[in-house]
Amino acid sequence: MFPNEEKAAKRLLTVKNVVIGEDIPKICVPIVGQTMHEIIEEASHLKAIDFDIVEWRADFFEDVEDIKKVKEALTEIYAILSPSPIIFTFRSIKEGGEKEVSSEYYAALNKAIIETGMADMIDIELYSNEEKTVQEVVQFAHANNVFVILSNHDFQKTPSKEEIITRLCRAQKLGADLPKIAVMPKSKEDVLVLLDATLTMNEKFADRPFITMSMAKKGVISRLTGEFFGSAITFGTAKKASAPGQVATSELRKILYLLHQNR
Numbered sequence: 001m002f003p004n005e006e007k008a009a010k011r012l013l014t015v016k017n018v019v020i021g022e023d024i025p026k027i028c029v030p031i032v033g034q035t036m037h038e039i040i041e042e043a044s045h046l047k048a049i050d051f052d053i054v055e056w057r058a059d060f061f062e063d064v065e066d067i068k069k070v071k072e073a074l075t076e077i078y079a080i081l082s083p084s085p086i087i088f089t090f091r092s093i094k095e096g097g098e099k100e101v102s103s104e105y106y107a108a109l110n111k112a113i114i115e116t117g118m119a120d121m122i123d124i125e126l127y128s129n130e131e132k133t134v135q136e137v138v139q140f141a142h143a144n145n146v147f148v149i150l151s152n153h154d155f156q157k158t159p160s161k162e163e164i165i166t167r168l169c170r171a172q173k174l175g176a177d178l179p180k181i182a183v184m185p186k187s188k189e190d191v192l193v194l195l196d197a198t199l200t201m202n203e204k205f206a207d208r209p210f211i212t213m214s215m216a217k218k219g220v221i222s223r224l225t226g227e228f229f230g231s232a233i234t235f236g237t238a239k240k241a242s243a244p245g246q247v248a249t250s251e252l253r254k255i256l257y258l259l260h261q262n263r
Contacts, residue, residue: 013177013209013232015085015120015147018052020178021209024260025226025234026052028087029249031077032060032239039073042239043080049238050253055087055123058109059097064090065105067112078118087149088113089123095153103129110137114146121178123149126171138175149211150176158183158190158214164197168212169205178232180211185218194222195229202230209233223247224255227263 013020020026029051033039039061046054056077063069077086090109091097101109106129113119114137124137134150141148150171159167164181171179185191194214201210209232214222223234223246234256236249247255 010207010209013147015053016083018085021232023227024256025232027249027252027256028053028055028233028235029238030054030235031056034060034062036063036069036073036076040076040080043077046081046238049249051084051236051238051249053085053087053121053233054081055089055235056119057089057091057097059089059091059099064099064109065101067109070109071112071116074113074116074118082118085120086118087121087123088119089149091123091153092125092128095125095128095151096155103133107133107137111140114141114144117144119146121147121149123151123180126150126152126167126174126176131174134174142175147177148175149178149180150174151180151182151211153182155184155215158185158193161193161197161200164194164212165201165205168197168201168210172206172208172210176208178209178211179206182213182215183219184216185214188218190214191219191222194219195225198222198226198229198231206230220247223252224259227256227260 012022018026031039031042033042058064093100110122122141124134138148152167167181168179183194191214198212211233212231226234235246236252237246238249
């Protein structure tokens with residue numbers, strides 16, 4: 001049984017000069033440095049890369065449990081890459097990240113980053129926190145003109161089509177500007193489940209852009225076909241990948257453009 005949702009007219013999401021939700025999926029690249037030096041080096045390297053959005057995976061940062069140092073690192077990233085939209089993400093271990101922190105610190109960290117005005121979007125985990133905490137951070141972000149990705153990463157399996165859609169609809173209902181789900185395929189059939197769920201979500205339930213992907217090598221095709229099925233952002237690599245199955249950004253752009261030209 002699918003969620004009881006009525007789809008409104010689908011709106012686009014404009015972040016700085018990037019319009020998300022139309023035509024070719026936008027390419028997001030990660031910064032995953034562990035030290036301040038590595039973060040600055042990666043950000044500087046990205047200036048020569050053709051991408052649309054940058055995601056700072058702060059859970060890789062060795063000083064992520066010091067909010068002052070996190071702000072200092074974000075200031076460096078912003079100074080180098082500020083013309084581009086910046087996503088701030090702390091990914092927990094349970095969702096494939098590098099560190100675990102208390103829910104209180106998680107909320108405090110994200111609120112502190114929101115207040116800097118240097119992150120255009122924050123990624124909040126949909127199921128790793130109490131719904132009250134999720135709603136609180138979403139409202140705080142929107143009050144400060146910061147967009148919210150509500151994400152779910154299932155590294156164990158690919159849920160059913162109905163469950164994938166249910167999770168995306170829940171994120172949409174809780175105020176996500178960009179609902180997101182990433183799942184792990186055990187078979188080629190699992191990849192088809194993800195793509196089918198994406199298509200149905202796009203055609204019947206989504207009233208805003210959203211992101212889906214099937215991870216690892218089996219799921220690579222899902223990172224390339226967003227324009228056909230409905231996923232608005234795809235994740236590529238400049239140096240080190242932040243998740244299994246990411247494609248080099250230079251190759252990703254070529255493939256996305258080729259598919260777009262032959263729709």
